[in-house]
Amino acid sequence: MTLTRIDIDLPEHQLRETLVADAARGLLAAAKTCPPKYFYDQRGSELFEQICGLPEYYPTRIERRILTRWADEIVAAVPAFTSLVELGSGSSSKTPLLLDALYRQTPAVSYVPVDVSLHALVGAVGALRDAYRTLPIHGVVRDFEDPLHGLPDLGHRVVALLGGTIGNLDPRTRAGFLADVAAGLSTGEGLLLGVDLVKEPRRLVRAYDDAAGTTRLFNQNMLNVLNRLLDADFEPDRFDHVAVWNEEQSWIEMRLRAREAMKIRLGSLDALVGFEEGEEIRTEISTKFRRESLERELEAAGFGTRGWWVASEDEGCAGSAGDYAVVLGVRS
Known part of the structure; x- marks a missing residue:
């Protein structure tokens, strides 16, 4: 078996x-939006790694705390678990916590990182290869x-989507x-989610509008990605970073707000997009969950909740209260 391989299913x-x-x-709609996957060129990936270390951005710290404390319990909750498939793997910085727990359970371990950024994937695979010389890695x-469908199937799988993604x-x-993931898994295979509460x-x-302005740079960098991929002429500094709480939807919205009226050329669409002063592009939502509603969503997709590990910024706890949770569903 080739120990290291990266397939490109999403070419440029x-x-x-x-x-x-x-x-x-x-962008041509009345209420402008752009999906958050376009944050992650090389610069965007680097900025997001910086965000994860900011004092205001608690999710990464608490998720790491949960995995450090309960990784063995999480891994043991899926009998015969041997293959970790990580969606949106990024730098894979928390992955060793799960891999080490897997190795304590079985020597037959494999890892499949999946990410939209080739730069992030190459860096992550290189770092893991140095640490795990015999681990099969298929990025x-x-x-x-x-x-x-079409992803490498290297064993009895748990699909992980961490970081609140x-x-x-x-x-x-x-x-x-969730329905697609369930359809791609066999009975007894798992889905591991990191969710903000x-x-x-x-x-x-x-957490989405830090004092240092790193999240602002991250949000504005999407416009550089749009310029490159759409042959557009956005000027990022002409847009302000905005983060607001939507109480009705229970999510944070990140937006880019035009400082003045302007017209933007989108060469690939052969179009001009007009912005009024104060008009916004919604670049991300980040839903915050409650246990009961998330378990209903998992059940509707075909997952039974096998574990719910919760911690707060101040201390870990095994109860229902807390700031952040790691949730395990098993395909029924």
Whole structure:
């Protein structure tokens, strides 16, 4: 078996074609939007790694705390678990916590990282190869929302989507994603989610609008990606970063707000997009969950909840309260 391999299921030309379609739907709409997957070029990936270390951005710290404390329990909750498939793997910085726990259970371990950023995937695979000399790693450049069909099947799988990424999907898209994952898994295989929980809104907003301005740069960098892939002429500094709490939907919205009226050329669409002063592009939603509603969503997709591990910024706890949770569903 080849120990290290990276397949590119999402080449640059296909990413551009997808973006053109997304832009036609989102940037030309009355209420402008653009999907958060377009944050992650090389610069965007680097900025997101910086965000994960910010004092205001608690999800990464708490998720790492949960995995450090309960990785063995999580792994043991899926009998015969040997293959970790990580969607939106990024730098794979928390992955060793699960891999080490897997190795304590079985020597037959494999890892399949899936990410839209080739740069992030190459860096992550290189770092893991240095640490795990005999671990089969089969990386795939791909949109994590795509169905599991066609991904490497190297054993009895748990599919992990960590970092609160599931919250970037609106309810309808999330239901479709969970159903697709369930359809791609066999009975007894698992889905491991990292989910941020509903809490005091000011704290949520601070996590997406930090004092150092790193999240602002991350948000504005999407416009550089649009310029490259859409042959556009956005000037990022002409847009302000905005983060707001949507109480009705239980999610944070990140937006880019035009500082003045302007027209933007989208060469790939042969179109001009007009912005009024104060008009916004919604670039991300980040849903915050409650246990009961998330378990209903998992059940509707075909997953039984096998475990719910929760911690707070101050201390870990095994109860239902807390700031952040790691949730395990098993395909029924």
